[in-house]
Amino acid sequence: MSIISLIIKREFVAKVRNKSFIVMTFLSPLLFVGIAAFVGYLSSMKADTKRVAIHDETGLFVNEFLTLNKKNSEYKYYDLSPIDVKFLKDSITNENFEGLLYIPRVSNDKDLENKIQFISNESPSISFIENVQVIIAKKLTKDNFEKAKLDTLAIKNAQAKVNISLAKASGEQSLKGLNEIKIAIGGAFGYLIMMFIIIYGNMVMRSVIEEKTNRIVEIIISSVKPFQLMMGKIIGTSLAGLLQFFIWAILGLAFMFAASAFLGIDASPTAKIPPDVVLAAHQEFAGTAQMYIKELWGLPIATILISFVIYFIGGYFLYSSFYASIGAAVDNETDSQQFLLPIIMPLVLAVYIGFFTVINDPHGTVATVFSMIPLTSPIVMLMRIPFGVPWWQLAISITLLFGTFFFVVWFAAKIYRVGILMYGKKPTWRELYKWLKY
Amino acid sequence: MGNILEVKNVVKKYGDYVALNEVSLTVPKGSIYGLLGPNGAGKTSLIRIINQITMPDSGEIILDGEKLSAKHIQHIGYLPEERGLYKSMKVGEQCLYLAQMKGLSKAEAKKQLEYWFERLGIQGWWNKKIQELSKGMAQKVQFVVCVLHKPKLLIFDEPFSGFDPVNANIIKDEILELRNQGSTIIFSTHRMESVEELCDHIALIHKSNKLIEGKLDDIKRKFRTNSFEVGILSDNIEGLMYDITQKFKVGQTNFKSLNNELKLEIQLGNAMPNELLNVLTQRGQVTHFMEKIPSVTDIFIQAVSQ
Numbered sequence: 001m002s003i004i005s006l007i008i009k010r011e012f013v014a015k016v017r018n019k020s021f022i023v024m025t026f027l028s029p030l031l032f033v034g035i036a037a038f039v040g041y042l043s044s045m046k047a048d049t050k051r052v053a054i055h056d057e058t059g060l061f062v063n064e065f066l067t068l069n070k071k072n073s074e075y076k077y078y079d080l081s082p083i084d085v086k087f088l089k090d091s092i093t094n095e096n097f098e099g100l101l102y103i104p105r106v107s108n109d110k111d112l113e114n115k116i117q118f119i120s121n122e123s124p125s126i127s128f129i130e131n132v133q134v135i136i137a138k139k140l141t142k143d144n145f146e147k148a149k150l151d152t153l154a155i156k157n158a159q160a161k162v163n164i165s166l167a168k169a170s171g172e173q174s175l176k177g178l179n180e181i182k183i184a185i186g187g188a189f190g191y192l193i194m195m196f197i198i199i200y201g202n203m204v205m206r207s208v209i210e211e212k213t214n215r216i217v218e219i220i221i222s223s224v225k226p227f228q229l230m231m232g233k234i235i236g237t238s239l240a241g242l243l244q245f246f247i248w249a250i251l252g253l254a255f256m257f258a259a260s261a262f263l264g265i266d267a268s269p270t271a272k273i274p275p276d277v278v279l280a281a282h283q284e285f286a287g288t289a290q291m292y293i294k295e296l297w298g299l300p301i302a303t304i305l306i307s308f309v310i311y312f313i314g315g316y317f318l319y320s321s322f323y324a325s326i327g328a329a330v331d332n333e334t335d336s337q338q339f340l341l342p343i344i345m346p347l348v349l350a351v352y353i354g355f356f357t358v359i360n361d362p363h364g365t366v367a368t369v370f371s372m373i374p375l376t377s378p379i380v381m382l383m384r385i386p387f388g389v390p391w392w393q394l395a396i397s398i399t400l401l402f403g404t405f406f407f408v409v410w411f412a413a414k415i416y417r418v419g420i421l422m423y424g425k426k427p428t429w430r431e432l433y434k435w436l437k438y
Numbered sequence: 439m440g441n442i443l444e445v446k447n448v449v450k451k452y453g454d455y456v457a458l459n460e461v462s463l464t465v466p467k468g469s470i471y472g473l474l475g476p477n478g479a480g481k482t483s484l485i486r487i488i489n490q491i492t493m494p495d496s497g498e499i500i501l502d503g504e505k506l507s508a509k510h511i512q513h514i515g516y517l518p519e520e521r522g523l524y525k526s527m528k529v530g531e532q533c534l535y536l537a538q539m540k541g542l543s544k545a546e547a548k549k550q551l552e553y554w555f556e557r558l559g560i561q562g563w564w565n566k567k568i569q570e571l572s573k574g575m576a577q578k579v580q581f582v583v584c585v586l587h588k589p590k591l592l593i594f595d596e597p598f599s600g601f602d603p604v605n606a607n608i609i610k611d612e613i614l615e616l617r618n619q620g621s622t623i624i625f626s627t628h629r630m631e632s633v634e635e636l637c638d639h640i641a642l643i644h645k646s647n648k649l650i651e652g653k654l655d656d657i658k659r660k661f662r663t664n665s666f667e668v669g670i671l672s673d674n675i676e677g678l679m680y681d682i683t684q685k686f687k688v689g690q691t692n693f694k695s696l697n698n699e700l701k702l703e704i705q706l707g708n709a710m711p712n713e714l715l716n717v718l719t720q721r722g723q724v725t726h727f728m729e730k731i732p733s734v735t736d737i738f739i740q741a742v743s744q
Contacts, residue, residue: 014524018526215522
């Protein structure tokens with residue numbers, strides 16, 4: 001067995017056997033699913049019916065609300081117009097009302113627009129208030145139309161509704177909202193790379209520091225070249241990480257099957273809603289969903305996946321070489337902070353650019369430039385790819401990434417070589433520069 | 439017998455600091471060679487170069503007649519001053535891993551390990567983690583790792599630090615046994631007295647330069663001062679002292695004895711020991727008469743001052 005594969009194997013086994021790896025691998029998906037299930041459970045719980053008292057002195061609106069009671073709504077309205085307002089105000093809490101909708105008598109209907117009050121002890125939800133506003137406004141508008149003797153039907157017919165559909169020059173139709181899906185896909189991959197770099201880069205660094213503080217490093221590099229040790233470490237650790245992702249993917253699929261089976265049973269209550277409504281909604285939904293799915297298949301999936309792997313390897317190796325040389329330069333993790341900041345910054349920057357710039361203008365100057373710069377390209381370019389990137393840009397970006405990677409590995413190996421045998425002093429940037437010349 | 443190791447004009451600089459200045463050494467096959475000098479003299483730098491951990495800026499290293507290269511790694515066993523092993527790895531696995539790095543096949547490594555574990559009485563440790571062992575126990579494991587690939591050249595940096603006297607003796611005997619089987623041993627230490635009795639060759643290193651190198655006996659002969667320690671029981675001390683000081687330089691000295699005699703250190707200059715003895719026997723009963731052999735520390739101090 002060649003020496004480097006020996007090192008890779010040891011690093012891999014050491015990582016995988018580590019208790020925290022096992023716990024992380026199996027517990028975090030459980031935790032994730034658990035939290036998701038808990039949130040789902042909470043939101044599926046039927047909220048308590050909230051009782052709302054209405055004191056409508058105009059008598060115009062109370063019926064609008066009472067008809068709502070027929071629907072299975074969260075709010076139940078009670079017409080308490082005959083009861084004195086003052087008394088109501090005092091007793092809403094005692095009587096277990098959520099609040100009191102007070103519509104005062106006014107001489108001019110116009111005054112209603114800002115005379116209506118909702119009285120409650122706790123501030124009501126915004127959506128509820130908006131809903132109430134819409135109901136009252138609708139009724140008022142309708143009454144206004146009738147007072148002005150306008151033909152409501154004619155007005156309804158006269159109202160124009162515009163829906164701009166998106167299309168590419170090649171003739172394919174696009175859907176609105178697809179950009180969000182595209183950025184979600186690109187973003188997910190980009191974010192995955194960032195997380196992987198930070199988690200496993202740190203692991204590489206810790207493993208280097210461990211060897212240094214154990215003092216075993218001198219024995220090892222009397223047998224192998226520091227470069228071999230560094231590469232073995234990076235590759236071995238990344239394999240452990242890939243295994244972890246692989247397990248997560250399998251677990252994820254299993255959970256998805258389980259969840260869909262579970263949801264299939266849960267979907268039955270919708271049958272209570274009148275069938276024609278469901279059918280109409282369903283058809284509309286199905287139509288849109290089909291178009292979305294068609295669009296998704298139209299995305300350059302092969303390109304996305306292949307470039308994910310390429311950028312993943314390039315980005316991870318680039319950054320973990322940095323991490324390895326930092327680990328070699330310091331004696332303990334605390335000292336590593338000052339050197340870690342410049343590494344984390346471009347990663348965070350890349351994610352920000354991805355989520356703020358790329359989504360607005362995927363082919364703008366900023367997005368294009370940062371998808372070329374090797375430190376940010378793995379994340380930014382992956383976010384751009386779903387929007388379609390010219391192949392020459394991809395080629396330049398990948399060439400730059402791997403060119404920088406080889407340069408950085410050379411540079412990191414030098415610092416690593418000197419650093420692993422240096423003990424006791426916290427190095428400065430100037431010292432690191434000096435090490436390059438040893 | 440040829441030389442196992444030749445170091446020729448090796449220079450090593452760290453930035454502006456010169457760690458080794460044109461250092462040359464010759465280590466004969468089968469010798470026990472002491473690389474001696476105070477802390478910071480450049481011993482570890484030299485050892486790291488021999489182990490190919492770092493490269494010299496200039497100069498060359500010849501191992502067993504060939505220019506040092508990567509394939510020689512398996513012929514060298516190295517016990518660094520700073521000892522350490524993977525704390526959470528099992529002893530057996532760890533030794534196998536390190537042996538394979540030295541080029542042994544897994545089967546061969548296992549065979550050797552079983553031999554050594556039995557020899558040192560540590561068979562039961564195979565599945566223990568290093569963190570469960572005491573420091574001295576871990577050092578035994580490290581010793582095994584260092585010797586198990588049967589290297590031609592063994593380098594021990596501060597070999598006996600950290601061992602209790604019993605284990606230090608066990609290790610010392612094992613090292614001598616390895617020498618008898620044909621290995622060459624290099625001891626590097628700043629505690630010069632600790633290896634004096636073991637070494638047959640030494641080199642003194644001081645401030646990046648080699649001061650002296652050669653057979654220990656030759657060096658001692660060269661640095662002898664023709665001084666003798668004398669113990670004498672005499673009734674007439676004044677007369678005795680008068681006679682001696684006429685011919686020789688006399689100083690006070692001390693050595694262990696059971697008599698209440700006069701203890702002197704006498705420098706003979708160009709005279710022969712018998713001349714002194716003649717004077718002494720006329721004046722009293724000689725209880726002790728021994729040439730004062732310079733210790734390595736004495737030699738070092740003298741060499742530095744020259």
